[in-house]
Amino acid sequence: MGVFAHLCLTGSAFLFALEGYYRLKLRGIKVASPSTIGELQKFQQQVAQEMGSGSWREYVQVVGQVTASQPLLSEVKRIPCVYYKTIISREYEKQGSDRSSEIIGRHEQSTLFFCAIIKGRLR
Numbered sequence: 001m002g003v004f005a006h007l008c009l010t011g012s013a014f015l016f017a018l019e020g021y022y023r024l025k026l027r028g029i030k031v032a033s034p035s036t037i038g039e040l041q042k043f044q045q046q047v048a049q050e051m052g053s054g055s056w057r058e059y060v061q062v063v064g065q066v067t068a069s070q071p072l073l074s075e076v077k078r079i080p081c082v083y084y085k086t087i088i089s090r091e092y093e094k095q096g097s098d099r100s101s102e103i104i105g106r107h108e109q110s111t112l113f114f115c116a117i118i119k120g121r122l123r
Contacts, residue, residue, distance in 0.1 A: 031059060035058075035060060040058065040060065043056065043058070044056050064115040064116050065115070065116045066082055066113050066114070066115050067113065067114050067115075067116065068082050068111050068112065068113040068114070069112075070111055071111065072084060072109055072110075072111050075107065082110060082111050082113040083108075083109070083110040083111075084108070084109060084110075085106075085107070085108040086105070086106070086107045086108070087103060087105070087106050088103070088104050088105035088106070089101050089102065089103050089104065090102055090104050
């Protein structure tokens with residue numbers, strides 16, 4: 001019984017930490033402010049003059065139509081895309097009902113693409 005309680009407590013702590021991590025990540029995405037491309041270029045140039053090139057990071061939401069000269073085909077659904085990631089895992093039970101899993105395959109691919117901005121703004 002003590003081992004089960006310890007596993008539950010450890011699992012709860014892990015899930016609590018994971019929830020906090022994703023909450024911070026989501027907050028960063030929510031603060032993405034609407035900006036024009038011109039505004040972003042202006043901010044980038046100002047930061048580059050003050051702190052050096054490559055020092056500026058900003059969350060933006062890009063709204064537009066993506067096109068690629070050579071689109072990929074996703075591995076599972078076989079639909080055109082510019083990025084995909086496939087992970088194949090195997091789950092099994094060991095003797096004594098312990099469950100375990102392992103990743104037996106992983107494939108990630110992307111291609112260059114162009115995004116035509118809708119209404120001239122990044123959102």
